[in-house]
Amino acid sequence: MKTFGVTILLLGAPWMLADSQWVLEKSTLSYHISHPLHQVDGVSHAARGKGVCHGGQCDFLIAVPVKSFDSGDSNRDLHMLQVTRGGEFPLVTVKLRLAEDAASSPTIHADLEIQFGGQTAHYNQVPFQHVTQGNENKITGTIPATLSDFKIDPPSLLTMPVKNDIPVRVEMTWRPM
């Protein structure tokens, strides 16, 4: 029995204590904007991300260039870049910390810290769906962001401003490094 216990410790402990890292393989992030004349979706596939796990906790960092969002109109995208202060703060970054065992749960509730336009906003317990396919972990969800969270004046077209809500749809595929 004692030998069995020692064997378990020798085999199990290194695995339990091992550091693991994750890399964002592919992603689709899209914001949605409502305007009296338009419904606009800006899409980016340019996000980069990394997760580092240690001591049962995983720290994730995801960053995406503001100018990589494509709404189908370059003039509108440049206008968005201007109102979101993308010239001065070119990246949107998302930081989150998860328990390492969250990787086995079909729904992950994450506390997000988002830096955008020189402002930081926190979103607590944002639900994400999690599906594991082989070596890949697919995460989907929506971040309930608003323009006022980041002190951004709503951009306007033909003198009509857009709505304050800009939900961001997240689709990410992570794999262990």
Place this chain on the structure above:
Amino acid sequence: MSFRSKIVELSRHVLLLTLIGTAPLWPQATSTLSGAITNTSGVAVANAKVLARNTATGQTMEVQTNAAGVYSVPNLPPGDYQVSVSAEGLSPKASNVTLAGGLPQTLNLSLEAAGPEAPSLKDLGFTPEQSQGSAANQALLDRRSHMLRIHQRLGLITAAPLLATVITSNGAAGRRSTASGRDLHATLGSVTAGLYFTTAYFSIFAPKVPGTPTRGPIKLHKVLAWIHGPGMILTPALGAMAFEQRSNGQKVHGIASAHGVVAATTAIAYGLAIASVSIKF
């Protein structure tokens, strides 16, 4: 009490008062901070660096743990200290401690195994150029948006005299043409042209942002400008010729007869240019 006893008693009081009065001049009673450094499994950590920093004066003293993981920092004046411990392969740790004069203090610390640090933007492969913006970049975007906002508003305002010019063309041409009708039409046309070129100025001279190819409805908007732009130059010129011919009692002839067609084409292209950025196709 004898005189001698009184003298001795007085001397004691004087000595006591002297001792109390000069107390701040004595060397301060110092303390020794000591303790043991272990890892999370309780194993002693040898050669760990222990740094005690007085938070008020900034004065520091560094020692190392011995083979048993024990350290001792002697002769520390009383005060608040930040004690930081670092050792190879372990995460550094810091703790605060208050030392009272003359009293020894014990601080034991346990260090966790060092793990990889939380990811940074550098880990994601972003260059400083990609991750750091500048006030100059933002100023360029601000100036561009400001000028295009004026362009947009003036463009909408210009549509009103343009429409009025088109409507009053009935009274300026054909059998029902009158001198006052021509004057009104020409005046409205001049106002339209003036506003139009002011509108165009704010678009043409808005700063360009390098590396942003034109795509989407704005592309059509720009293509249409190549129609209504020259049209806005030709239309007044042809209109002036037609105006002069009609004022001389002549029938509009020659190149001036193209005024109506060019004006209509220009107005339609202008209307489509506004629609191209207003309606999602």
